[in-house]
Structure formats: C-alpha cells, structure tokens
Amino acid sequence: MTGPSSLPDDNSAPLVAKADAGDNAAPFSVSELSALLKRTVEDRFGYVRLRGELSGVKRAASGHFYCCLKDDKAVIDGVMWRGTAQRLSFGPEDGLEVIATGKLTTYPGRSKYQIVIESMEIAGEGALLALLARLRARLEEEGLFARERKRALPFLPRVIGVVTSPTGAVIRDILHRLSDRFPTHVIVWPVQVQGEGAAAQIASAVRGFSALSEDGPVPRPDLVIVARGGGSIEDLWAFNEEVVVRAIADCSIPTISAVGHETDTTLADFAADMRAPTPTAAAEIAVPVRGELAAQIDELAFRMRRCATRPVLLGRERLEARAQRLPRPQALLESAAQRLDEAGEKLRRGLSDRAAAAQRRLDQAADGLSLPVLRQRLVAERQRLERSGLNVRLLSRRHAQATDRFAALARVLPQLDPDKPLDRGFARVLSASGETLTSHDAASREAALVLKFRDGKLAVSVGAKKTRKAPVAGDNPKQGDLF
Structure with missing residues (x-):
C-alpha cells in the first residue's frame, strides 16, 4: 500500500488532467x-x-x-x-x-x-519471363504438357472451329489457305486476342466449342484452331495465362495452337495437341490437299485394277505356256481312230463268222425236222403216255372230286372265322399284343385288354371300376364310347 509519505507534492504530475491557463489545444481522440x-x-x-x-x-x-x-x-x-x-x-x-x-x-x-x-x-521483360517460367514449371508438374495427353488430329475434319479475332489478317489467311487446299466448313468464335479480358474470352471460346453437342443446332467442330498473329511477349501474354492453358488442355476436341510467328512460343503451344509455326501453317496441317487426295485415289484405283487383273494375266500366260506343251488334238485322235478301225474290222469278221456258224447249226437242225421223223416221234410219245396209265377220263373224274371237296371247305370256312360272330353283337377279347384270350385266367394276367367289336376296338384296364376308351391303332376316329 501507498503510505502517507507517497502522496504527490506540488511539483509531481497531476492525477487528473487539467487545462493550463491560456492553453487552447484540446486533446485529439484516436479516431x-x-x-x-x-x-x-x-x-x-x-x-x-x-x-x-x-x-x-x-x-x-x-x-x-x-x-x-x-x-x-x-x-x-x-x-x-x-x-x-x-x-x-x-x-x-x-x-x-x-x-x-x-x-x-x-x-x-x-x-x-x-x-x-x-x-x-x-516490372520489365525479365520479370515477365520469370513469371512465365514459374507458371510453366507448375503446369508441367501437373502433367498438362505431358506427351501422353496429345491426341492425333483428324485426317479430314468436316467442321473446323477457329478461335481468333474476326477482324485481323489471321482469319483471312486461314480461310484462304483452307479454300486452296480443301474447302471445309469453318466456325469462327470471335475473341479479343490481347489486352484486358482477352484471356477470359479465349478460354470461354475453347470451352464453348468443347461443350457443343453432336446433334445440336451448331455443328460440333472436329478440330479447333487457336490462332493469333505475331507480336511481343506482352502482346501474346493472353495465351500464357493459366485459364487459357487449362481450357486448351481440358478441351475434348483436338486442338492446334497457332500463336505468333515461328519463333514465338506460348504456354498454349505446350497444352495443345499440336503447335503450328504460323496460322497459315495451322490451316495446312488441318486439312490435306484435295488435288493430292484425288491423285492418290486415282493411283490406288489403278493399283487395285492392276492387282485384280494381274492374276488373270498370269493365269493366261501359264495357260498359254501349258497349251503349247500339249499335243495336237488330231494326234490324240489318231491312235483312237486306228483302234476304232481295228475293232470295227474285228466286229465285222466276228459277225460274219457267227452268222455262218448259226447257218450251219440251222441247216443241221432243219435236216432233223423232216415230216416222217416228226410222225415217228409223235407215235413214240403217244405209246409212252399210254403205258403210264394216265387216262383222260380218270383225270377228269379226279379233278371233279377235288373241286367238290374245295367247295365244301369254302362253305365251312366263313363259319370258322373268329370275327364272324361280331356281326351278331359279340365281342372278341384281345391282349395288348393282339392275341385272342379265351379264358378268365388269361385275361386276368393282362394289364390292359382290347375289346374288338364289329365297328372298332375298345381298350380297357383290368380291375378298373370304370372303363375308359383309349386310342387303339386301326380304330375308327369317329367311334364313340359304348359304356
């Protein structure tokens, strides 16, 4: 604690602020x-x-x-x-x-x-280049410039999108070169290529082309060219901006960077799928020469025709070479004609010899066919027949007796037909194999029976309380159930 001895005297600092006499300087507030x-x-x-x-x-x-x-x-x-x-x-x-x-x-x-x-x-071009180097190193570390990301350009794009200024000489050079080489549908996305806001417009144009749909009202380009004429590093700086580099790297359409002249290099060149030294060169890279394509097609067509006709020509040459080694057709026929003549001569002589031999046999046979000889043979045969005891009347009697017995059997045969009683309302019991059953024991041993009536057959089950009609081969399909 402060004792009485610590109290301020008259010369010490005042405890409470007081304005001195004649002082008009009021204290300031902090604000x-x-x-x-x-x-x-x-x-x-x-x-x-x-x-x-x-x-x-x-x-x-x-x-x-x-x-x-x-x-x-x-x-x-x-x-x-x-x-x-x-x-x-x-x-x-x-x-x-x-x-x-x-x-x-x-x-x-x-x-x-x-x-x-x-x-x-x-502050100066050196600082700008240092910034460019740092940005390039950072983007390269992310893999935006990797060679694996590069895509092949379409051989013959139907639609080409161009991101550039619509009023500069660049677009005129591109259109003129495309018209000379291969006229193609070109869509120009107008942008500002330098100055304030240029990078945002370029990135927006690239992303706009990439976002177009295949079946939309605006044709989707098969190739995108980002182009600008030459200039200083400050003039080309928009194409070094990170937003432009990322837009080109993310574009789903193959891109060509054609910024500046051949000695100019921007980060857009590393992000694009291909770099063109000039905008005119970009047009030359984008499409082939139509005249050269037509000449190449004609050459391929000629080679195709030559390849198609070559086997025919080779085959014809081989055929002619083989035909020259073949003998003359007349020479092939000469030996056959000679053999034919010899066979014909042999046939003529053989026919003559056979006719002469047959004539001799006929003459010999004719000598034995005289009327006295025939009469003698007839008498001898008649005598031999009489000695055999075969009288004509006896044969007639035996034939008549056999005919009577046959007629009697024919009258009895219908009465022995097992199906004859069926006409009078009887039924015939058959086994499943078609054998006639004549006893109760034989029928009870069968699993199924067939009742044969005059107008059809009926299959029944042995021991069943109720019979059912089952299809039997040979039944009348229109036969109804009798039970």
Missing part, C-alpha cells in the same frame, strides 16, 4: 488523429508508383486482392479492390516484381498505412 493522418497521407501521396516484389498474395472471397510490396529494406501493404483486380492482365503471385500505381492511405483499424493499387504491371 480524430487517425482521420487527420489519413487525410495528410492521401493529400501528400495521392499518386505514387511503387516498384517491388509481391509477397503474401491472396484473393479474398469478396474478390478483393491483398498483397505486400517489398524490397530488401522495407515492406508496405497493398490492396486492390475487386473491380480493379478483375481487369488484371496477368495472375499475380509471390516473388513477382511489379510496378504498382495507386495512392497511399491508412487503415485506422490497425494503425497501418497501405497503397490502394489502381493498376499493376510486371
């Missing part, structure tokens, strides 16, 4: 002093250009851009409001040396001073 400092700084530094290295770059969700500008001895905060940040022609990142233009102001909430950036440029 008033901050406001005075803000006005002083803004009035004194209303327009400044700062060169420094970006650090702590970040973009807020509101779209505002915050960073620090530093050199080897000092650091100053920087802010760029959303409307200004959207107009930047490059993507700020840490380590990039820039020249920022704006005005100094203070931030009373933290007692800091900062620069409100109204425009920002890359």
Whole structure:
C-alpha cells in the first residue's frame, strides 16, 4: 500500500488532467488523429508508383486482392479492390516484381498505412519471363504438357472451329489457305486476342466449342484452331495465362495452337495437341490437299485394277505356256481312230463268222425236222403216255372230286372265322399284343385288354371300376364310347 509519505507534492504530475491557463489545444481522440493522418497521407501521396516484389498474395472471397510490396529494406501493404483486380492482365503471385500505381492511405483499424493499387504491371521483360517460367514449371508438374495427353488430329475434319479475332489478317489467311487446299466448313468464335479480358474470352471460346453437342443446332467442330498473329511477349501474354492453358488442355476436341510467328512460343503451344509455326501453317496441317487426295485415289484405283487383273494375266500366260506343251488334238485322235478301225474290222469278221456258224447249226437242225421223223416221234410219245396209265377220263373224274371237296371247305370256312360272330353283337377279347384270350385266367394276367367289336376296338384296364376308351391303332376316329 501507498503510505502517507507517497502522496504527490506540488511539483509531481497531476492525477487528473487539467487545462493550463491560456492553453487552447484540446486533446485529439484516436479516431480524430487517425482521420487527420489519413487525410495528410492521401493529400501528400495521392499518386505514387511503387516498384517491388509481391509477397503474401491472396484473393479474398469478396474478390478483393491483398498483397505486400517489398524490397530488401522495407515492406508496405497493398490492396486492390475487386473491380480493379478483375481487369488484371496477368495472375499475380509471390516473388513477382511489379510496378504498382495507386495512392497511399491508412487503415485506422490497425494503425497501418497501405497503397490502394489502381493498376499493376510486371516490372520489365525479365520479370515477365520469370513469371512465365514459374507458371510453366507448375503446369508441367501437373502433367498438362505431358506427351501422353496429345491426341492425333483428324485426317479430314468436316467442321473446323477457329478461335481468333474476326477482324485481323489471321482469319483471312486461314480461310484462304483452307479454300486452296480443301474447302471445309469453318466456325469462327470471335475473341479479343490481347489486352484486358482477352484471356477470359479465349478460354470461354475453347470451352464453348468443347461443350457443343453432336446433334445440336451448331455443328460440333472436329478440330479447333487457336490462332493469333505475331507480336511481343506482352502482346501474346493472353495465351500464357493459366485459364487459357487449362481450357486448351481440358478441351475434348483436338486442338492446334497457332500463336505468333515461328519463333514465338506460348504456354498454349505446350497444352495443345499440336503447335503450328504460323496460322497459315495451322490451316495446312488441318486439312490435306484435295488435288493430292484425288491423285492418290486415282493411283490406288489403278493399283487395285492392276492387282485384280494381274492374276488373270498370269493365269493366261501359264495357260498359254501349258497349251503349247500339249499335243495336237488330231494326234490324240489318231491312235483312237486306228483302234476304232481295228475293232470295227474285228466286229465285222466276228459277225460274219457267227452268222455262218448259226447257218450251219440251222441247216443241221432243219435236216432233223423232216415230216416222217416228226410222225415217228409223235407215235413214240403217244405209246409212252399210254403205258403210264394216265387216262383222260380218270383225270377228269379226279379233278371233279377235288373241286367238290374245295367247295365244301369254302362253305365251312366263313363259319370258322373268329370275327364272324361280331356281326351278331359279340365281342372278341384281345391282349395288348393282339392275341385272342379265351379264358378268365388269361385275361386276368393282362394289364390292359382290347375289346374288338364289329365297328372298332375298345381298350380297357383290368380291375378298373370304370372303363375308359383309349386310342387303339386301326380304330375308327369317329367311334364313340359304348359304356
């Protein structure tokens, strides 16, 4: 505790603030002093250009851009409001040396001073190239420039989409070259190829071509050419922007990058499926020469006809060579004609010999057919018949007796027919195999019986309470059930 000896004397600092006599300087509040400092700084530094290295770059969700500008001895905060940040022609990142233009102001909430950036440029071509190298390394590390991503271009695209300025000489050169080589349907997506907003327009055009449907009102291109004429690195910077590179890499349609002249290189060239040194060269790569195609087709047609006729010609040559080695047809017939003549001569002599032999046999037989000889043979045969005891009357009597017995049997035979009683209403019992059953024991041993009536057959089951008609071979299909 403070004792009585610690009380202030008359020369110590007062405990309560009191205004001195004649003092008219009222104390400032913190807000008033901050406001005075803000006005002083803004009035004194209303327009400044700062060169420094970006650090702590970040973009807020509101779209505002915050960073620090530093050199080897000092650091100053920087802010760029959303409307200004959207107009930047490059993507700020840490380590990039820039020249920022704006005005100094203070931030009373933290007692800091900062620069409100109204425009920002890359500080020299060296810094621009350094930014380009860092961006290229980062995108290459992601695999956007990998060779495996490259696709083959269509041999003969029906529709070609061109992303370029509609008023420059580039589109005229492309159309002229396409017309000379192979007239093709071309769709131009007009964009701004440099300056503020160019990168966004180019990326939007590439993605727009990629989003077209196959059956939509606008034909979907088979090939996309991103083209621009030559210029400085600043003029071509839009084609180095990350948004353009990613749009080309993600495009579902094969792309050709034709930006600048042959010595110019942009990141779009690495992302595209093929790089053309000039826009005119892109048109030459896109389509073949129609005249050369027609000549090639004619050559292939000629070769096809020659291939088709070659076997025929070779076969004809082989046939002629083999025909020359064949003997003359007359020579082949001469031996056959000689054999025919010999056979004919043999046939003529054989027929003559056989006719002479037959004539001799006929003459010999005719000598034995004289009337006295025939009469003698007739008498001898008659005597032999009489000695055998076969009298004509006896044969007639025996024939008559046999005829009577046959007639008697014919009268009895119908009475012995087992199916004859069926006409009087009887039925004949048969086994399944068709054997006639004449006893109860024989019928009881059968699993099924067949009752044969005059007008058909009926199959029954042995031991069944109720008989049923079953189909039997030879039955009348119209026969009804008798039970």
